Amino acid sequence: MLFRLPMLLLKLLGVTFFIWITLTTIIPQTLLKYTNCQIQQNKFEKSNYPYNSITSPTPLPLLNSSVYFIIGHPDDEVMFFSPSLIEITKKKHNNDVKLICFSKGDAVDESFGKIRAEELKQSARIIGIESENVIILDNFKDGMNEHWSIEDINQSLINKIGTSPPNKKDVIFITFDDQGVSNHPNHISLYYGTKHFFTKYYQKKYPSKLYVLKSLNFLEKYSFTLLTNVELFIDQLFKFIINNVLKLKINIDISFFSNNNHSSSSSIKVYSDLNMLSVSYAAMAYGHFSQMVWFRYGWLIFSRYLTFNHLIEYN
Ligand SMILES: *[C@@H]1O[C@H](CO)[C@@H](O)[C@H](O)[C@H]1NC(C)=O
Numbered sequence: 001m002l003f004r005l006p007m008l009l010l011k012l013l014g015v016t017f018f019i020w021i022t023l024t025t026i027i028p029q030t031l032l033k034y035t036n037c038q039i040q041q042n043k044f045e046k047s048n049y050p051y052n053s054i055t056s057p058t059p060l061p062l063l064n065s066s067v068y069f070i071i072g073h074p075d076d077e078v079m080f081f082s083p084s085l086i087e088i089t090k091k092k093h094n095n096d097v098k099l100i101c102f103s104k105g106d107a108v109d110e111s112f113g114k115i116r117a118e119e120l121k122q123s124a125r126i127i128g129i130e131s132e133n134v135i136i137l138d139n140f141k142d143g144m145n146e147h148w149s150i151e152d153i154n155q156s157l158i159n160k161i162g163t164s165p166p167n168k169k170d171v172i173f174i175t176f177d178d179q180g181v182s183n184h185p186n187h188i189s190l191y192y193g194t195k196h197f198f199t200k201y202y203q204k205k206y207p208s209k210l211y212v213l214k215s216l217n218f219l220e221k222y223s224f225t226l227l228t229n230v231e232l233f234i235d236q237l238f239k240f241i242i243n244n245v246l247k248l249k250i251n252i253d254i255s256f257f258s259n260n261n262h263s264s265s266s267s268i269k270v271y272s273d274l275n276m277l278s279v280s281y282a283a284m285a286y287g288h289f290s291q292m293v294w295f296r297y298g299w300l301i302f303s304r305y306l307t308f309n310h311l312i313e314y315n
């Protein structure tokens with residue numbers, strides 16, 4: 001009797017995870033193998049293997065750009081941004097991705113700073129970002145009671161990226177929203193500071209956009225892959241009905257994954273598959289080894305941020 005409930009939950013978890021693997025990985029990769037003529041003929045046009053992505057809108061509208069992820073602490077890039085970070089870094093999108101981390105993660109003790117800064121570079125390498133593209137600032141201290149002012153964030157961003165023209169024509173900034181995922185004051189400060197830098201300075205000089213990561217409420221945050229399963233299932237059902245039941249050859253898309261829905265330019269959803277999730281686990285568990293206290297394992301399993309990111313364009 002005592003073990004009934006935990007066993008039931010474990011079974012539910014297993015079934016949910018298996019459905020997620022089927023929807024994100026088995027079905028898309030099987031379809032790709034049978035529909036992609038490059039894979040079928042074993043002849044490839046480019047130096048990157050055709051790899052499918054699960055994004056809304058499709059294809060991902062962030063390409064040929066300089067992309068800056070602005071984070072507060074080493075490990076934010078995995079714990080909150082890994083689906084979008086890994087997706088945007090994929091070679092086929094031709095982006096230059098840089099990470100700007102405002103603190104060294106020295107909240108507990110100063111000596112942690114060096115270790116965690118190195119860990120951030122290790123994690124970035126696992127994700128596919130060279131160490132030279134990881135910028136770690138040292139004038140902001142990590143902590144729930146540390147105040148990071150808009151003026152200081154503005155000035156730091158100007159110093160680090162504002163004075164020289166970007167490598168690519170379009171520039172994208174990605175950071176937290178006004179709730180900072182978990183109401184962490186450092187994350188919230190980054191939202192206000194980056195927004196100020198973007199609207200008052202950068203946007204006036206170069207073509208650029210700012211996206212913020214939508215904070216999820218408690219239930220959604222710890223919903224594992226349940227919501228993703230529902231979303232992806234409905235999407236694939238729509239596609240199946242259109243292609244096979246209605247036998248429409250035209251490529252119309254009435255699902256929420258629509259190409260041309262009016263809000264597509266202002267909001268981007270990115271889903272991980274099993275391969276991308278494995279990279280996130282490696283970056284966290286191996287890259288950020290010092291952070292792997294027991295409850296983090298649970299967090300890594302249940303958090304929706306590990307497999308889903310919703311980016312909202314600021315305007
Ligand atoms: C992106 O860059 C590639 C290579 O430079 C180019 O062929 C392609 O047309 C560009 N795409 C867009 C949408 O600008």
Ligand SMILES: *[C@@H]1O[C@H](CO)[C@@H](O)[C@H](O)[C@H]1NC(C)=O
Nearest residue numbers: 150151154155158197200201
């Ligand atoms: C941010 O920097 C810009 C450009 O130097 C400046 O005009 C603006 O006043 C700064 N904002 C704050 C709050 O310091």
